[in-house]
Amino acid sequence: MSLTRIARSKNGAKTLSLTEAALEHNSILRHAREEEAARIVEVSGLVEMPTRYMIYDAGETISQVYFPIDCVLSVVTEMEAGEAIEVGTVGREGMSGIPLLMGGTTTANSCYCQVPGQAVEMPIAHFHHLLANDATFRAPLNRYLQAYVNFLGQLTGCNRLHSVYERCARWLLLSQDRVEKDDIALTHEYLAMMLGSRRSGVTIALAALQNAGFIRYVHGHITIVNRAGLEEVTCECYAVAQKQFAELLSPAIP
Numbered sequence: 001m002s003l004t005r006i007a008r009s010k011n012g013a014k015t016l017s018l019t020e021a022a023l024e025h026n027s028i029l030r031h032a033r034e035e036e037a038a039r040i041v042e043v044s045g046l047v048e049m050p051t052r053y054m055i056y057d058a059g060e061t062i063s064q065v066y067f068p069i070d071c072v073l074s075v076v077t078e079m080e081a082g083e084a085i086e087v088g089t090v091g092r093e094g095m096s097g098i099p100l101l102m103g104g105t106t107t108a109n110s111c112y113c114q115v116p117g118q119a120v121e122m123p124i125a126h127f128h129h130l131l132a133n134d135a136t137f138r139a140p141l142n143r144y145l146q147a148y149v150n151f152l153g154q155l156t157g158c159n160r161l162h163s164v165y166e167r168c169a170r171w172l173l174l175s176q177d178r179v180e181k182d183d184i185a186l187t188h189e190y191l192a193m194m195l196g197s198r199r200s201g202v203t204i205a206l207a208a209l210q211n212a213g214f215i216r217y218v219h220g221h222i223t224i225v226n227r228a229g230l231e232e233v234t235c236e237c238y239a240v241a242q243k244q245f246a247e248l249l250s251p252a253i254p
Helices: 034-043 098-102 124-133 135-161 164-179 188-195 199-211 227-233 237-245
Strands: 014-016 045-049 054-056 064-068 072-078 084-090 110-115 117-123 183-185 215-218 221-224
Touching: 034 117, 034 124, 064 072, 064 124, 072 164, 084 110, 084 135, 084 164, 084 188, 098 124, 098 135, 110 117, 110 164, 117 124, 124 135, 135 164, 135 237, 164 183, 164 188, 164 199, 164 221, 164 227, 164 237, 188 199, 199 215
Parallel strands: none
Antiparallel strands: 014 045, 045 117, 054 110, 064 117, 072 084, 072 110, 183 221, 215 221
């Protein structure tokens, strides 16, 4: 699939009222000191993101930072022929705009919302202020960056060596960990791009998982009905992800 088929508009996201309680559902923001949490609420917003909402495009200056609460963001790279593949995902364990942590302002990849939900939208100026002045805020970001980079290496091997069936189970388990819901809004077409596979291969994999009683699929929605079954058939990479993100993906505080 080409990224030109992904909506690049900033329209479609609803702005909601942000509270300090909402910050507790993101593993980075939950570490903000009391006085800083109040300031984050003052300058930031809570957005309800639809599927395909563009966070930033390749080469575009990053102007906002998003901290997912129950949405999942996909980082994708596009080839010259127009085909795209996911090279990273971001959920409530982290934030968008990884290059910002290393002094960058742009990136060669694009990022958009893959699984709809809520995220805290923070102005880039305040994010840089926190990085420069608040060690308490920076510490979990450093842990997240290390886990993110470590898992990227694992994904490279996973996409090369493991079957689409195993990778599909791994993607669904990680998504459930991030959204903390059994129902995941996702089509065959977009899951195929996430896994770097043909749509027909993903269709066969989903059918096999459904026939085994692990999931239920209705167009645009996948419901996990037997998590233990998925854990049995996924590849070793899910256990690696759990190890890397264990602390960051601890249950959100109600």
